[in-house]
Amino acid sequence: MKITTEIIRRVWDDEDGVYFEIRPDQDGLGVIELHTPDEKSQKYYGNVRFSMDKETARQVGAALIEAADDV
Numbered sequence: 001m002k003i004t005t006e007i008i009r010r011v012w013d014d015e016d017g018v019y020f021e022i023r024p025d026q027d028g029l030g031v032i033e034l035h036t037p038d039e040k041s042q043k044y045y046g047n048v049r050f051s052m053d054k055e056t057a058r059q060v061g062a063a064l065i066e067a068a069d070d071v
Contacts, residue, residue, distance in 0.1 A: 018044040025051050032057040 008023040018041040025033045035049040036042045052060065 013044075016044060020045065020048070 006024050008021055010019045010021050012019040019037075020034055020041070021037045022032065022034050025031045029051075031051045031053050033049065033051045036045050036047060042048075
């Protein structure tokens with residue numbers, strides 16, 4: 001028997017009840033996926049599904065932090 005566990009992170013907007021989900025991709029390709037998993041979040045943010053390798057995820061994360069600091 002082979003058992004796998006995975007960690008799924010959710011970034012919530014608690015006031016509006018919408019969120020992004022960050023998880024390993026569902027195809028098992030070893031990449032990270034950022035997506036809007038439910039209809040309410042898709043209506044709020046758009047239908048987002050962005051897959052990226054680990055290094056791209058780190059660079060995108062750093063760029064988001066820098067952009068937030070600039071605002």
